[in-house]
Amino acid sequence: MPGSNSHWQEICERHTGECCFKMVHPTGLPIFVCPKKGYRSSYAVFGTRYGSIDTLFYTTGDDKPTELPAGIAHFLEHKLFENEDSDAFSRYAKTGASANAYTSFDRTAYLFNCTDKFEESLHILLDFVQTPYFTEQTVRKEQGIISQEIRMGEDSPSRRVLFNLLRSLYHKHPVQIDIAGTIDSIAQITPELLYGCYNTFYNPHNMVLVVSGNVTPEQVLAVADKTLKPSDFSSVERAAIDEPKEVVKPRIEQNMPVASPLFYYGYKDYIPDGKSYRTPEQLVAAGVLLEVIAGRSSQLYNRLMNQGLINSSFSFDYFDGPGYGVWIFGGESANPDAVASSISDEIARLRTDGVSEDAFESARNALYGKQVASLNDVDNVSDSLMIDYFAGRPPFSAVEAAASISRQAVLKLLDTCFDESQASLSLILPSGH
Amino acid sequence: MQPVRHPLAEGVNFLGITDDRFKTAQLTVALLLPLQEQTASSYAILPFLLRRNCGEYPDFSALQRRLNQLYGARILADVIRIGSNQALILTAVSIDDRFALNREAITQQCAELLRSMIFEPAFKDGHFNDDDTELEKRCLVELIQSEINDKRLYSRQRCEQILCEGEGYAVNRYGTIDGVGALTPEHVTNAWKRALQSAQVCIVYQATSCGAIADNLAKSFAAAAGRAPTPLITAEKRTIKNKREVVERLDVNQAKLVLGFKAYNSAGDDIAAMRLMNALLGGTPHSLLFKNVREKLSLCYYCSSSYDRFGRVLLIDSGVDEQNAKKAQEQIIKQYDAVCRGDFTDGDIESARTSLENQFRSIEDHQSSLATWYIGQSLDNNISTPAQAADELYSVTRDRIVNAARSISLEAVYMLAAKEGEHAGK
Structure with missing residues (x-):
């Protein structure tokens, strides 16, 4: 148990017995620690509430928002690995930790997994993320590397079909812009811009540290006390985007060398205030609803499969972030228009016929099992705690929500989402090869 | 246990x-x-x-x-x-x-x-x-x-x-x-x-x-009636062949360069040395390929190697602009040759070992990885735990790493590139 001088709060999930400890460090950084008995490895993630969508924001005292080139959060992620006298990977090479980082729409995360020398690795993580170093020369070098990452993305049909869909759904919201930006946008990035972003978003009050696995709160706190630098509180607020309810266009196509058409059929989820997230209950209800509409036990899935319209690549998802949310159905199909129209018909049928108690119960059970299973791996546990923290959702809240979700919550989503004016079909068509 | x-x-x-x-x-x-x-x-x-x-x-x-x-x-x-x-x-x-x-x-x-x-x-x-x-x-x-x-x-x-x-x-x-x-x-x-x-x-x-x-x-x-298990293929008989170079073209923006190396018969049996050699050459973000081809020359986003011990095959691959492919290939060969000559530091060996050790010791914390680990050992007479595989890395000497590198030879260079006249130099 944590010592009496620290201010750890223990948070436990009643169905699984999973527990974590939370505190806010004197520097302002929230810290979560989830010890997992019997595990050999630990997984730490140090994240900031700053992602690809943050190209327009207000800082303390601003009356006009600051606007930045697309892809700058991702560029900054790459560049932080390099300090003046060393790079983070060379430092991790001495501890054996497996380190990485990623940038998503609404966050940037730096992480490592290790089975030995945990304290040294955590020190490296906290230290390099707090030590920015950018020069003209290192920025130029990174432009070469990231240009190739962008090229790679341009050749990825699964990435193109998603970003094309987002472009067809969103008029103004920057979720439509590729996370890495474009070759032209990253050419505008300078050391000064990177320092500006760093100083705005890499403030402990805007960040979180999560560790799970073979670790105690005391171990984490000892390294945090030694390594975290004090910082003045400064606030940063995402600019609310006045995004229309309707989509830009109902269809978007691109030709690429693929075997058969790839599709994403998506419905834009309208977020009235333009910046909030869905609650745990709404997220679980979305999962249950998708399972009812298109899960493997559904009429729709089995009909499309038997008609030869979908194959094993078929999947569905709901994802959300500040000011955006998307219901998505995708896969490969010789006739994506027929699939999209069947999905739309099935939603209309469910609105009329309702969702039976049996269908709801079995989909609810499946969602509950999925949430429980997601607590197996240290990487999942840490990432989920970080994502939930940034979204204002309590730790492990999805498990309780799945155990107690009501049919009404599911029906409410069915009634309020999936307007045809909010739908679009994104297609990657074979270019011939 | x-x-x-x-x-x-x-x-x-x-x-x-x-x-x-x-x-x-x-x-x-x-x-x-x-x-x-x-x-x-x-x-x-x-x-x-x-x-x-x-x-x-x-x-x-x-x-x-x-x-x-x-x-x-x-x-x-x-x-x-x-x-x-x-x-x-x-x-x-x-x-x-x-x-x-x-x-x-x-x-x-x-x-x-x-x-x-x-x-x-x-x-x-x-x-x-x-x-x-x-x-x-x-x-x-x-x-x-x-x-x-x-x-x-x-x-x-x-x-x-x-x-x-x-x-x-x-x-x-x-x-x-x-x-x-x-x-x-x-x-x-x-x-x-x-x-x-x-x-x-x-x-x-x-x-x-x-x-x-x-x-x-x-x-x-x-x-199950008439059960009579067929022996599995544990090692293909191989003879040394000339290097083949193949370029195929599609409507792509970035060229994919893949270098294929093969070990012969019992060469490649020193699995611990092969694993370390691969980690040191291109298996980590502090390997020779990552440091030189990506970080120093900034030619690519990825350049890495992987060794499949069951097939005794090592692949090195990278995504590059076609106009830089020759330069990338020369640099890859240069790093491979350096390993064959023993031109790497004790620090490089230690980094590769600690990194691999971490990978192995993490396996037991993931059910699906552990199942894959044991299924992969179906061809082996005795099974070893991930921890035992990690322990074996400690006995590997510099000479064994050099011998592992020399026991494979480059026999295929494949490139997928843009169709002529399309995207070149974009």
């Missing part, structure tokens, strides 16, 4: 791992057979068809409803390649009984369901039914066709085909489009019978207790 393989029948080994750390139980059954062009398709369809054509739930949607009721239990079907062998894999994953909302006994039911899928399919007139066979044929053909969608994986696969032409290793684990297209329910039924008779079988069960599943599986295998 050292896990022990228990023989359930001839060529059938059961590995039970009792572990209460996880929220789920997982049963994995792998049927291993030599990977050959003439049989690959008829075997590859089996895990998918057995899942769809289950005797207990012949209607797929009824099966899925049952799995949903069992708290989203999943039956996963897959085919993987282990060296020149094909592994047909079915896995059941369910939450542990402790977490069921009404304390139902789920894990035993899921394990039993998987057993029944393998041994008791829903036959019509003595064979798999026509509709289900046609449906899974279509899905398998589309799976093979879609391999071109991921250009990096596709390029690596093409390089392996060129490098190992004539070997089982070069045969697609899913078979061929024509091979799958020609299958009939009778063919597939015969393939199922043959697989149960002749496959070497590796079963890994991870749960809080092993229950009765081992006994039930033992009875089922004992009842």
